[in-house]
Amino acid sequence: MTYTCVRRSLTRKRVSETRKFSFLFCYFPSLSLLKVSFFYESSCALSSETGRYNFKMTEKAGSPLARTVLQQCLYARLQVKPADDQSEAEWVEIDRGMVVYICFFKGATEEMIQKIVNTLLNLKLCEADSGKYVSVLDLPGNILIVPQATLGGKAKGKGMQYHHNIGKEEGLQLYSNFVSLCEKELALSSNSSETGMIVKHGTYGNRQVLKLDTNGPYTHLMEF
Amino acid sequence: MTYTCVRRSLTRKRVSETRKFSFLFCYFPSLSLLKVSFFYESSCALSSETGRYNFKMTEKAGSPLARTVLQQCLYARLQVKPADDQSEAEWVEIDRGMVVYICFFKGATEEMIQKIVNTLLNLKLCEADSGKYVSVLDLPGNILIVPQATLGGKAKGKGMQYHHNIGKEEGLQLYSNFVSLCEKELALSSNSSETGMIVKHGTYGNRQVLKLDTNGPYTHLMEF
Numbered sequence: 001m002t003y004t005c006v007r008r009s010l011t012r013k014r015v016s017e018t019r020k021f022s023f024l025f026c027y028f029p030s031l032s033l034l035k036v037s038f039f040y041e042s043s044c045a046l047s048s049e050t051g052r053y054n055f056k057m058t059e060k061a062g063s064p065l066a067r068t069v070l071q072q073c074l075y076a077r078l079q080v081k082p083a084d085d086q087s088e089a090e091w092v093e094i095d096r097g098m099v100v101y102i103c104f105f106k107g108a109t110e111e112m113i114q115k116i117v118n119t120l121l122n123l124k125l126c127e128a129d130s131g132k133y134v135s136v137l138d139l140p141g142n143i144l145i146v147p148q149a150t151l152g153g154k155a156k157g158k159g160m161q162y163h164h165n166i167g168k169e170e171g172l173q174l175y176s177n178f179v180s181l182c183e184k185e186l187a188l189s190s191n192s193s194e195t196g197m198i199v200k201h202g203t204y205g206n207r208q209v210l211k212l213d214t215n216g217p218y219t220h221l222m223e224f
Numbered sequence: 225m226t227y228t229c230v231r232r233s234l235t236r237k238r239v240s241e242t243r244k245f246s247f248l249f250c251y252f253p254s255l256s257l258l259k260v261s262f263f264y265e266s267s268c269a270l271s272s273e274t275g276r277y278n279f280k281m282t283e284k285a286g287s288p289l290a291r292t293v294l295q296q297c298l299y300a301r302l303q304v305k306p307a308d309d310q311s312e313a314e315w316v317e318i319d320r321g322m323v324v325y326i327c328f329f330k331g332a333t334e335e336m337i338q339k340i341v342n343t344l345l346n347l348k349l350c351e352a353d354s355g356k357y358v359s360v361l362d363l364p365g366n367i368l369i370v371p372q373a374t375l376g377g378k379a380k381g382k383g384m385q386y387h388h389n390i391g392k393e394e395g396l397q398l399y400s401n402f403v404s405l406c407e408k409e410l411a412l413s414s415n416s417s418e419t420g421m422i423v424k425h426g427t428y429g430n431r432q433v434l435k436l437d438t439n440g441p442y443t444h445l446m447e448f
Contacts, residue, residue, distance in 0.1 A: 209438060215431075
């Protein structure tokens with residue numbers, strides 16, 4: 001008799017709900033082997049313990065490292081600098097395309113940015129004039145990127161906590177790379193030269209004053 | 225030596241990714257007890273098997289049954305009837321308040337609606353004039369409810385699948401109850417009579433043409 005076990009099933013979210021630390025056991029009677037993982041809150045560090053069983057470490061839990069919410073738009077306008085004594089507020093705007101709200105969690109890495117960009121730009125989320133769904137690259141559409149730390153929030157009582165969000169400097173770096181890669185991918189797209197697709201983006205860490213005009217926001221959640 | 229185990233950690237999502245069925249084991253050496261659960265794909269049916277250990281069933285897996293995305297707004301306008309030959313399009317609109325996009329998954333029940341409403345209306349997500357965060361009831365703010373089936377999407381390749389979304393009739397019923405309960409809670413609120421807070425909502429199953437004007441969308445994800 002052999003058993004298998006889904007090791008990635010214990011997410012960081014769940015672990016943190018337990019307040020302390022949790023164990024996930026996989027027992028293989030045919031091998032007399034007990035596989036155990038300790039998941040500590042937040043860090044998801046793995047530990048092992050020896051005993052009368054043979055303990056092995058498992059891979060890390062599969063909680064998201066980045067969360068995006070995607071909305072389709074006919075027009076969107078984002079304030080990138082508020083008005084002050086010297087000058088009026090500054091805005092960026094796009095016509096038809098996609099608004100990408102993005103938030104990074106602790107543990108997010110540069111390596112994952114390319115995958116996120118590839119996924120978001122190639123997912124068939126946009127309704128073409130034909131009624132068929134195509135990617136934002138194929139629409140062709142524009143992209144407005146909105147840094148949105150609140151997406152990392154977790155309710156505690158009536159308040160929100162953002163303990164899992166990445167630190168500001170690291171987040172800014174990842175965000176900048178994300179924007180750059182989106183711009184690069186759009187520039188490489190065969191549709192770009194003909195139609196002048198653009199990427200616009202908000203300023204990391206600041207208030208995102210947004211105006212959105214949709215023909216159906218088609219709100220999607222994508223986690224990485 | 226006694227161990228505890230997070231039983232709800234094996235989510236339906238994870239299970240469905242395994243394609244077949246998966247096991248979660250909790251081993252209690254001090255009791256010589258092995259607790260095992262079999263999670264079948266999609267249905268999350270639980271089964272047990274006898275052997276040389278004492279098997280027990282555990283509670284159901286904890287994947288979300290409802291997903292909401294919340295955005296703050298200064299003004300929002302939603303089309304509830306498109307224009308046709310006889311009449312112009314009809315819209316509902318709210319001033320300052322919160323837009324709630326909601327999607328129900330298979331397995332969602334009437335019983336959970338009250339909890340969802342209580343949570344969403346009492347979470348401190350809204351920035352008051354003082355800069356402090358308060359609930360939409362305390363703001364006091366208005367609520368625009370947008371049925372948003374796309375929130376239940378899961379990427380497969382470049383396409384999106386909505387296999388976990390609830391069926392249309394059940395979804396409509398839950399959605400109607402959700403709207404009614406929001407209206408009821410707002411009417412009961414002490415702020416309501418003074419300020420005339422309102423709940424507006426979209427039509428289930430139809431295209432949601434939305435215009436949104438924010439002072440920072442403060443996009444939050446809440447799952448139940």
